[in-house]
Structures are given as structure tokens and as C-alpha cells.
Amino acid sequence: MQEPTRTLVAGVDSSTQSTKVLVCDAETGAIVREGRASHPDGTEVHPDVWWDAFKEATSGGLLDGVEAISVSGQQHGMVVLDDGGAVVRPALLWNDTRSADAARDLIDELGGARSWAQAVGTVPVASLTITKLRWLAVNEPELAERVHDVVLPHDWLTKRILEDGTRTRAELVTDRGDASGTGYWSPASGEYRADLLELAFGRVVGVPRVLEPSGAAGRTGSGLMVAAGTGDNMGAALGMGLSPGDMVVSLGTSGTVFTVHDKPTSDPSGFVAGFADATGRFLPLVCTLNAARVLTAGARILGTDLAGLDALALKALPGSGGLVLLPYLDGERTPSLPEATGTLGGLTRDNMSPENVARAHVEGMLCGLADGLDALTAQGIRPQRVLLIGGAARSRAVRAIAPEIFGLPVTLPDPAEYVALGAAKQAAWSLAAQTNKMSQPNWVSSEPVVLDPTGGPGHDVVRAAYRSLLDTVHGGAKAPF
Numbered sequence: 001m002q003e004p005t006r007t008l009v010a011g012v013d014s015s016t017q018s019t020k021v022l023v024c025d026a027e028t029g030a031i032v033r034e035g036r037a038s039h040p041d042g043t044e045v046h047p048d049v050w051w052d053a054f055k056e057a058t059s060g061g062l063l064d065g066v067e068a069i070s071v072s073g074q075q076h077g078m079v080v081l082d083d084g085g086a087v088v089r090p091a092l093l094w095n096d097t098r099s100a101d102a103a104r105d106l107i108d109e110l111g112g113a114r115s116w117a118q119a120v121g122t123v124p125v126a127s128l129t130i131t132k133l134r135w136l137a138v139n140e141p142e143l144a145e146r147v148h149d150v151v152l153p154h155d156w157l158t159k160r161i162l163e164d165g166t167r168t169r170a171e172l173v174t175d176r177g178d179a180s181g182t183g184y185w186s187p188a189s190g191e192y193r194a195d196l197l198e199l200a201f202g203r204v205v206g207v208p209r210v211l212e213p214s215g216a217a218g219r220t221g222s223g224l225m226v227a228a229g230t231g232d233n234m235g236a237a238l239g240m241g242l243s244p245g246d247m248v249v250s251l252g253t254s255g256t257v258f259t260v261h262d263k264p265t266s267d268p269s270g271f272v273a274g275f276a277d278a279t280g281r282f283l284p285l286v287c288t289l290n291a292a293r294v295l296t297a298g299a300r301i302l303g304t305d306l307a308g309l310d311a312l313a314l315k316a317l318p319g320s321g322g323l324v325l326l327p328y329l330d331g332e333r334t335p336s337l338p339e340a341t342g343t344l345g346g347l348t349r350d351n352m353s354p355e356n357v358a359r360a361h362v363e364g365m366l367c368g369l370a371d372g373l374d375a376l377t378a379q380g381i382r383p384q385r386v387l388l389i390g391g392a393a394r395s396r397a398v399r400a401i402a403p404e405i406f407g408l409p410v411t412l413p414d415p416a417e418y419v420a421l422g423a424a425k426q427a428a429w430s431l432a433a434q435t436n437k438m439s440q441p442n443w444v445s446s447e448p449v450v451l452d453p454t455g456g457p458g459h460d461v462v463r464a465a466y467r468s469l470l471d472t473v474h475g476g477a478k479a480p481f
Contacts, residue, residue: 011424019053029443043096070227070427072235073154078132100338102134114268121274130183149206174208177234227430239422245384251392255291257372271375286372292392298361312358313397321351325364411448
């Protein structure tokens, strides 16, 4: 008996570290095949690296039979193009902090943080594209003169896919989710702020057209439909099918806390970035630079691996004997402390054990994310549960300690490449929209596992100690919650 014909779609996660591609059944979301390729480490990279990784990840016929594709990419990265569409300089990525001074200058020039929050929902930090444009204008003026357009990583890869095998230049397009992370597009108005582009760069440059959530960027020469694409956090939210009250804590290279919301947010403290999502709603988000790599660094100084760190941390009592880690090992985005370094406080002869040091790394990383949960709550969002995802969510110590630190029910969804899955869902949605079937695909996932706290003073004592050290070392860095 012949199997029924399936419609296949593909989702691409072009992240800081790698390209991951999922090919899915458009009706059910079932994963049919997948591919992966690595990216080089660093905070700037030529976009051709992403194209090479995409080609490697999709080699061997991975896209055979696929009817639509969508790209979800790392947010904020600055890709500048000349009037011929060529890349002017390597892209500056979200984790490049050289534009920290530019962020501070831009805040002052517009009249303060509140003015920025009202204008675009987000107060500039070094991660945002607009600060990188200012850095380019000041530090590389000859290159800045050549810039005709500025796009984001997902925009560039979408364009490159459309142009593959053709001699036609594709239109530059983006979506509202990724555009909301630039610092010059307003989620509230749904429009670019040309005045802010001019403020940052000295002149207005070309920007991509913003497509609707189910819109299509076009078709390749072979007929493959390319959807609008989106940012990585927006892709993850779409892939998980979030409902209001679902608070995602993602522990990857960076740490993020986000949820879907029915109205735009505006946080003058700068803790909460007021993004849009990939569905027409909004995605208030808190991002830290330091997450999974805090655990890796802790394991290294203890002369063990991640499994060894887990074992040590679980032998220590909650509170780590009074040891507290401010985990700003790569500077920090939230709070905005780009030049900060890590601090291990509360040391005594009695508590300086490998077990306490290991647990302090886990507790410190989670306390930074718990502050993010509080910042979202201060925006009028009512959290119901935490969905814990990302590479570090596999840690036994993280799973045991997180419910104590967060003070909320913590659930563990099935491990999945949610960013790529969200991009695939967007491709299916866009494909359906071409035949006037406008609703999002209803891909059903299994019910997440609820984690039980191990018991202890985590939510009160540990977080109070963390905030006390933060205030001592970086006075005034705390958010208003």
C-alpha cells in the first residue's frame, strides 16, 4: 500500500555557534530529517560563513521534496551591505560589546532611557544593532561611507537562499520579531524610526521591508518558497507554542527569559527588551550574556567536567555555605555592565570547598535569570510556570536547584531544537497562507515534565545574598522590582 504524500517544510536555526536544519511534516510537525554544521567562535564573522554552514547542513539531499523554508537567526547582528549588495565588513554579532560606549551616548542624546523605552520598547545596550551602527560610523568612517543597507543575520541568509542559482538580487525583507531587536523599529507603531537611524549613523540607510508573520519573502529559482523568517527567540516561542503565563528560561550561550504578551511593553530600567514576536503578539524578554558557559567555566576551575560539576553541586547545601557568584564572566548585558567581571563573594575558610564552589556557579547563573523573571512580572505579566530549555537544562544540578531559585513551578519540555522547529512551523504557516489557510499549524507536543524542588532556602536566602553582593559590587545596577 502506497504511503500518503506528505508536504514537507524546513526550519533553519542560524545561531551564534551553528546552523541546524529540521525538515518536518507540515501537517503534524513530525521531524523527518535534520542536518547541522558548526560556526567559528567569536563576536564578528563574515556572513559567508553562515551560507557555507547552511550548504553543509543541507547537503546530501536534505531539502529534497521540501516546499517551503524559513530562517530563524541570532538577533541584533549588524550586516552592512554596499549599493551592489556586497558585504562591507564582517558582521558584528549580538555578543560583541565594543559598542558599549555608543549605547551610553545614544541614551543620553535622545534624552534618557525612558525616551528610548517609549520610542522602541528597548533601552540601547551593546547588543543592539543601532549601537553597532554608531560604533561603525565613529570608528570605521571609510567603511561606513560605503554602507547602503543594514540587515540582520536572518535577513541576509534569507536573501542568500533566494538568490542561490539565480542572477537576480532578492528584495531585502525581515519580520516584525527580528526588526524589534534593532533599536530603530517600534513594536508599538509597527514602523521604522528613521530619525533614530540618522541619530545613530549620521544618515538614513536602507532597511528591509517588514513582512507579516505568515508572509513570504519569495521563491528560489527551483520554486522553493521562502518565508519571512524571524529572530531566534521568536522562533523558539513559536516552536514551543507558548501561552500567556508561560515563562521560558533558556540556558544556552546566553540566558534568556521571555513570554508572549498581548500588548507592547516599555521598561525604562532597561532590564526588559520590548520585542515583538513572530505571530503578531509581543515578546518581552530579558537577556543575560552568561548562562551555560558559567557552568563550563566552573567545571574547568574545579578540574572536572559538567557531570562532575553536577555531582559536586548536589553534595552542597542550598546557599553554598555562604558563597555567592556574580557570573559576569563575559561582561553583562542585563544589568548593563559590559565591562564587568565575575565576583565570588562570601569566602571563608570554612566554605571554600569544591562542592560549595560548584553549587555557587549554578545558583549564581540561575539568580541572574530569576531577576529577569521578576523584571517581567514588574511589567504586569502574571507568570504561571517556567519552561526550562537550552543546553544547560540537561544539568542535574540545574534541574534540582531551579525550582528553589525561581519560586515557580518548573517544567522540562521534551528536548528539541525549538528555534529550528519554530522556523519550520512558520514555513508551514506561510505555505498554507498562499492557499488562504491563514491559521497557524496546530503542532501538538507532549506535556512537559514537572520538576520537584529539593527543598531549602533558595528563593529567599540565596537570592537575598545574591542581590546584596550585586548591590555592593555594582551599586545601582538592580532593577526596580
